[in-house]
Amino acid sequence: MTDFIPLSAPELAQYVRQASATGETLGVIGGGTRGLAPKDVSQIVSTSGLSGITFYEPSEMVIGARAGTPLTDVEQALADKGQMLAFEPMDHRPLMATRGQPTIGAVAACNISGPRRVSAGAARDHLIGIEMVNGRGEIIRSGGRVMKNVTGLDLVKLNAGAQGSLGILTEVIFKLMPIREQSLTLCWHGLDEADAIALMGEAMGTPFEIDAAAHIPDYGEEQGARTLLRLEGFAPSCTYRFKQLARLFSHHGQPEKIEGEKARALWRMVANAEPFTSPDFAHVLRVHIAVSKAPRLLEYASGWGVRTLIDWSGGLIWLGLEPDTDIAQWRQQIAALGGHARLVRSSQVPGPAFASPDEKIAGLMSGIKHAFDPAGIFNPGIL
Amino acid sequence: MTAIAFAQPDAAILARRDAIVAGLAALVPSDVLITNPDECRAYETDAFTAYRRMPMAVLLPRSTQEVAAIMAFCQEQGVNVVARGAGTSLAGGAIPQEDAVVIGVSRLNRVLEFDRPNRTLKVEAGITNLAVSAAVAPDGFFYAPDPSSQLACTIAGNIAMNSGGAHCLKYGVTTNNVLGATVVLADGSIVELGGDAMDMPGLDLLGLIVGSEGQLGIVTEAILRVLPLAEGARPVLFGFDTSEDAGACVAAIIGAGIVPVAMEFMDKPAIEICEAFAKAGYPLDVGAMLIIEVEGSDDEIDFTLQKIVEIANGHGVKVIKQSRSATETAQIWKGRKSAFGATGRIADYLCMDGTIPTSQLPYVLKRMSEIVAGYGLRVANVFHAGDGNLHPLILFNANDPEELAKAEMAGADILTLCVEVGGCLTGEHGVGIEKRDLMPKQFTREELDQQMRVRAVFDPQWRLNPSKVFPLENRWMPQ
Incomplete structure (x- = not known):
């Protein structure tokens, strides 16, 4: 399945120069857990040989790792020092029914975030430096190991989420956050989606530093609907904020307090979109939308009896759709609300991931692709 | 050290000045166009006052469409454009040149829409940083990036320079607090990047625009993340x-x-x-x-x-x-x-802006004192300790050209030191002209070319803020 496993950036650069000269196309694969295995390319490059933490300075809250480093290795090293990647990257394995180990490079390349994204920002907000090999086989560094850096054009952001279309990441540098002393989850039971969105939206506007906000609707199971707010910090602060929020939303009933492994399991379920693991959902759509427009989409979804999961206080909505669903119609509905939909799992062949309806923007994207990869050897067809 | 060079003015453009001004006058309402040299003088420099250049004309449009019309005209006529927010750049990012027109966004200063559940505020980009926070303060919100010039500086300028401030450690910098932007490109076309949802798909053009120092387009509107004010x-x-x-x-x-x-x-x-x-x-x-x-x-x-x-x-x-x-x-x-004001009272100063890994702090502070003393000058240090963004103030007498030259050389040595210890040339002020010629200290030839290739996608003729960011020699242009 893999044609080449470089052990260093210079080795990869040489390989890319050869491929470019012979007109071959290249796909890159990390752990292969996201179901994005490159298709229709002549060679597949694995980052598995580019592994290992290159430096870790807990007092500066910064870590560098080669792109193929398993995410668990990074997270373990951080946990040992009481730190973490604040954006809480999603694990795609349950949803995609894949095996293997997610890599830190793919987290950067695909801009993978989870529930804490709503308060702490996305992977791209924490990625502060990259080393990559571009389509000319040159090693390019951008950003660095310091969190404030405005020197030159920000090629880091451009490559975060580019899914390897501009080049292959060889090293990534992330800024970090401390793991908080305590994590507390407030859970209200039985709210409908409109009430849940209103509660979460209001809570996010309070000074009580909501860490994550999600709603699991009633799937006809024992638990019923659950609306979750997570608080993190020093214990007395969490206790104080818990009380304030419970009082503020007392009209929805007293929230249950969830902690420890039970809370972690709940948030893992939200982060990893576990309500959609069943193959009965032929298409799983991930929708990013303004919180204020989420109720209209949920109303539409409810009209079709579609299973939903709501994260980011309404800014992220997962939809599980039946086999014969007209996906284009859903995309249209979502686009009309200023949102965007990505078909994360589907029985259909997805279209180009980066298609833009705006001709000018599409032109800029293909111009940038050409600026990094003039021969079009990486991940062809993504634009 | 020789003074920082600007690109040679294009004699053909200067010769056509009257026709170009007449063309602009036909394009926009008369109060949008400033050509009187006395009035233009207010725009000949920014907060990097050691350098100044008179522009051909200054335009202060009132709408995105006016900006677009001016950009299209300038592109067609081959006229350089220097974008300007409030002119508070400490790096010379907004200093014009003789063969350019200035497009200032200060009249584009309206608040457009507060979306409370979404925690976003849509504004015209010429609004001041502080006015954004003021607009949402009654609802208990604020805008987090807080550069010390926040009373005057504009959101457009903040986006151009990816401005930071004292609160970055917790809240991030501009790029972490902008969700969308309306951008007028060099050819006058208007694009909407990002939006009111998080993490839009495709290449992160918005992330590229932030910090691009007026080289890729002019931002006329922005959707900003606003956050609830703390209790205290x-x-x-x-x-x-x-x-x-x-x-x-x-x-x-x-x-x-x-x-x-x-x-x-x-x-x-x-x-x-x-x-x-x-x-x-x-x-x-x-x-x-x-x-x-x-x-x-x-x-x-x-x-x-x-x-x-x-x-x-x-x-x-x-x-x-x-x-x-x-x-x-x-x-x-x-x-x-x-x-900064107190320092300005006792001496002129150059404010540097390098960032270093914080573990290098004691070494860098010691080396900086030695470097500056070596030039017979003094340095005072005020900076954001959590993120390693240094602001050494090199004190000198601006009336003594030799001292200015020495201060500039000391500054260059300090920034080189920042890069050597694993940091960077600029943490929040931008490259502008000030640090332009130091770029090869931080980037290889291939890396600079890669950045310029991306730049050329937006502005192949180098018309937008052309004297800035990239050294004047060895500029990459499309074949």
Whole structure:
């Protein structure tokens, strides 16, 4: 399945120069857990040989790792020092029914975030430096190991989420956050989606530093609907904020307090979109939308009896759709609300991931692709 | 050291000045176009006042469409364009050139829409940074990036420079707080990047625009993330014998899992300058000072400050001043906030902006003093300790051209030092013209070419702010 496993950036650069000269196309694969295995390319490059933490300075809250480093290795090293990647990257394995180990490079390349994204920002907000090999086989560094850096054009952001279309990441540098002393989850039971969105939206506007906000609707199971707010910090602060929020939303009933492994399991379920693991959902759509427009989409979804999961206080909505669903119609509905939909799992062949309806923007994207990869050897067809 | 060069003005454009101005006059209402040299003079420099160039004309449009019309005309006529917010750039990012017109966005200053559940505010980009926070303050929100020029500087300028401020450690910089932007491209076309949802798909063009220093387009509208105001905030002031002690204390606070909203560092010269001016009650018998601020309810603040004080006690703190009231809080901040003004009272200064890994702090502070002393000058240090963004102020006499040259050379040496220890040339001020010729210290030829290839996608003719960011030699242009 893999044609080449470089052990260093210079080795990869040489390989890319050869491929470019012979007109071959290249796909890159990390752990292969996201179901994005490159298709229709002549060679597949694995980052598995580019592994290992290159430096870790807990007092500066910064870590560098080669792109193929398993995410668990990074997270373990951080946990040992009481730190973490604040954006809480999603694990795609349950949803995609894949095996293997997610890599830190793919987290950067695909801009993978989870529930804490709503308060702490996305992977791209924490990625502060990259080393990559571009389509000319040159090693390019951008950003660095310091969190404030405005020197030159920000090629880091451009490559975060580019899914390897501009080049292959060889090293990534992330800024970090401390793991908080305590994590507390407030859970209200039985709210409908409109009430849940209103509660979460209001809570996010309070000074009580909501860490994550999600709603699991009633799937006809024992638990019923659950609306979750997570608080993190020093214990007395969490206790104080818990009380304030419970009082503020007392009209929805007293929230249950969830902690420890039970809370972690709940948030893992939200982060990893576990309500959609069943193959009965032929298409799983991930929708990013303004919180204020989420109720209209949920109303539409409810009209079709579609299973939903709501994260980011309404800014992220997962939809599980039946086999014969007209996906284009859903995309249209979502686009009309200023949102965007990505078909994360589907029985259909997805279209180009980066298609833009705006001709000018599409032109800029293909111009940038050409600026990094003039021969079009990486991940062809993504634009 | 020779003075920083601008691109040679294009004689053909200068010769056609009258026709170009007439063309612009036909395009926009008369009060949008400024051609009178006396009025244009207000736009000949920015906060990097050592350099100035008179533009051909200044335009102050009132709408995105007017900006687009002017950009299209300039593109067609081959006229350079320098975008301007409030002209507060410390790096010369907004200094024009003789063969360019200035497009200022200061009249595009309306608040367009507050979406409370989404925590976003849509604005025209010429609005000032502080006016954004003021617009949402009645609802209990604020806009987090807070550059010290926030009273005057515009969101368009903040986006162009990816501005930071004192609160970045907790809230990030501009690029982390912008969700969408309306951008007028060099050919006059208008694009909407990002939007009111998070993490839009495709290549992150918005992330590229932020920090691009007016080289890729002009931002006319923006969708900003606004955040709920904390219940309260309170600082503590620490005095230490040495910078090493202060630096170790900062590292220990972060190591203990505390992320204060601000951690500001001042060295002895800075303390003396600020105290003489602000009478803030700063200790004069210490070698370094930290101001650390935390947020929350009163009890939360007490709890966190107590933890911080315990850590400081373990790091040889000599003076501790805890604020007990709003007056005391203002007093503690007064000196720090007046640092640049207070310094300007005793000497002219160059404000540098390199960032270093914080573990290198003691070494870099020592080396900086040596470098500056080597040129017979003095340096005062005021900076954001949590993120390693240094602001050494090199003191000199601007009436002495030789001292200016020495100060510039000392500045270049300091920034080179920042890069050598693993940091960068600029943390929040931008490259502009000031640091342009130092870019090869940080980037290889291939890396600079890669950036310029991306730049060329937006502006193949180098018409937008052309004298900035990239050294004038070896510029990459499409074949």
